[in-house]
Amino acid sequence: MVIGAGLAGASAAWRLAQAGHEVAVLERDVPAGPLGSSHGSARIFRYAYPDRFYADLVVQAAAGWQELEREAEEPLLTLTGALDHGEARRPAELAQVLAGAGVDHELLGAAEAADRWPMFSFDSEVLWHPGAGVLDAERTVAAMLRLAQRAGARLQTGWEVSRVEETASGVRLTSSDGRRWDAEHLVVCAGGWLPRLLGELPLPAGFLPANRRLTVRQEQAFHYPYRGGAAEASAWPTFIHGDRDITVYGLPGGRDADHRGQKVAEFNGGKVIGSAADQDGRIDDAGRARVTRFVADRLPGVEPTPYAETTCLFTTTADEDFLIDRHERVTVVSPCSGHGAKFAPLLGELVLAAATGDGDAPATFRAR
Template sequence: MHDIDRRESATYAVIGAGLSGASVAWRLAESGAEVIVLERDVPASALGSSHGSARIFRYGYLDPFYAGLVVQARRGWEELEAASGRRLITPSGALDFGAVRDPRGLADVLDTVGVEHELLSRPDAGTRWPQLRFDTEVLWHPGAGVIDAEESVHAMLELAQRAGAQLRTGWDVAYVRHGFTGYVLTSATGRTVHAEQVIVAAGGWLPALLGDLDLPGGFSDAMPQFEVRQENAFHFAYREQSDHGEPAPDAATSWPTFIYKGDDIQTYGLPGGRDADHRGQKVAEYNGGRVIRSARDQDGRIDAANRHRVAGFVERFAPGLESDTYAETTCLFTNVPRDDMIIDRAAGVTILSPCSGQGAKFAPLLGELVHDLVTGAGRSDERFRAVGQRFAGAVR
């Protein structure tokens, strides 16, 4: 039981215990700072964006800036795995194909940042991965893998708590007010925490919270327009044998992650892990879910039209998978117009929003970047600054 009559305090209050918030707590606590993490549900909640065992770790970006950030993040993952004693990324390699995905352009970027890769013709890729079909050249980079998001959250929080951080669950932040000596955070049930600085890592819950953060006017106006989508993810079982009667490739060793971007659909797939009993591949359409105002409006209902589009993709491009789903779920994507991460601050409030379905791979690095920003050891890269982005047609 918490003593609700006693105001808790810390130098830093972190709102949200997903991958982003856990990373910030870990990096700040290990530096010796007083940290308290406030989570409205539980760490890696199924109502957020950091639950489950299957997220893609990949280097494939057409932008050298982000590809270089992945290289930095990989060092953080290695540090986290060593410190926690857990394997958090399972190697799988990754395939990129489709005319819009531009495998050759990706290969040029990976050359620039020094990441091992191979550009394959359609026939060569088809011979190596007969469980998939390809319609363009294919980029293969073996350093990719599958992130266990939930285990990663717990690993970072355990390290943070070992270094002195406090974690409060069931603590739904209602509003934040600026006072003479910092900030007072008040929960929906009236509990309070005092902090010198606040880091907001609320994921899909951020849009509903923004208006209650007591942000300086100019900073509030500079916040981008956030779009939250309730995405659908579908699990398709591995076939026991190929269309030609041969035994199917061993799923544990031969199914890579993949990203396909064509003219009619953009999808991604990865081994589903324990999320669906290790029986198949998780496949989803990128930004295929319906737009909602914030995470508070999610209902967990699967979009039948989205299921039909993804199943059609599987039938065309993944003969090694059964064409019917055996498990389905929803998750949250938080998008901004330019797809850049938001890591910016004004006064004592920092907004951290990795955005656009890309945050998981950067998790250990996010805490480093925020640590440097809030302690004055560094400043936010211009790419991460809030600059008032709006989606086309949006009214400001």
């Protein structure tokens, strides 16, 4: 049984069903619904990490994206290339990691990069890696669920879990309207709802120690129009800029905002909430002002007035590593901290290993 039909849950269902297991997915709303973390058409796919461990994982995930697109018979990942710049982003160190991982890249001076990408303003060295891009989260979820169902998985929507109990043969789930379902093993991919659900799970005290605690934020994203109109969309790469005051990322906004602007957001700039149940969808004026000030200073290729804005959920572990760990008949999955979407096809493989005992997720992802 898989709780949650976002990117992690859909991937888990696909890989488990693909391996021949009997699988059912329980989703409280609809797959990739607006109250979760997997809606929309625009998420960043990139290789640039300061940690070689994650860069190598992206290389593995890239093969999974090729498999997924082939099996689903539709494009899900659009290559745009990516720029990393700003003193705190440390482009030269990122370049060393990519070199070790065998990922194509260039390290350019600020003036050379500005000549190539005049829609940006740079004040540091710039890392460019052309294999990065934008993934379509909603269509990816739909594709993985479609493949999971083709392999025999079942999907139940409108199924909100209210209670989880151990039984002699596994676990029993009860919905908020009294329905029940028994399973031998439970995989929990609840995203921003996970903190609220943890207390219902048959887990030992201290399963999540302080360094793995979960924080949910209501993040904010803003779309700024290209000065040349929608025709310029294909010329824009994704980017991450980091300095001592702010970390900002951006990417072509896709169909979320009519393909006519760059989606820009501050990393961990939203307010902390208890769980997904506490989100209110309100934009913080101070947050909008910070991002707009960055846009005015650093993105001359867009108009510094957002034409669309939205909120979304970030579930973050204290150390920003993913959480994939099993205790007896329950596997808890939170591949989060704002950088999990790019690993979508690989996540199910890691869950498969952890949940079945045929392998294991990396030690980095364990609860303790």
